[in-house]
Amino acid sequence: MEEIKTGRYRHFKGNEYRVLYIAKHSETLEPMVVYQALYGEYGI
Structure with missing residues (x-):
């Protein structure tokens, strides 16, 4: 599995997100990404 690093990411449609x-x-102990939208209400 590819390592996911924390930081800012831009979706191909243009919105930005921060991987926390x-x-x-x-x-299941399955890895899950917790991220925050960097637009609108900045929801997690």
């Missing part, structure tokens, strides 16, 4: 950290699903 990589979490693990509590049941």
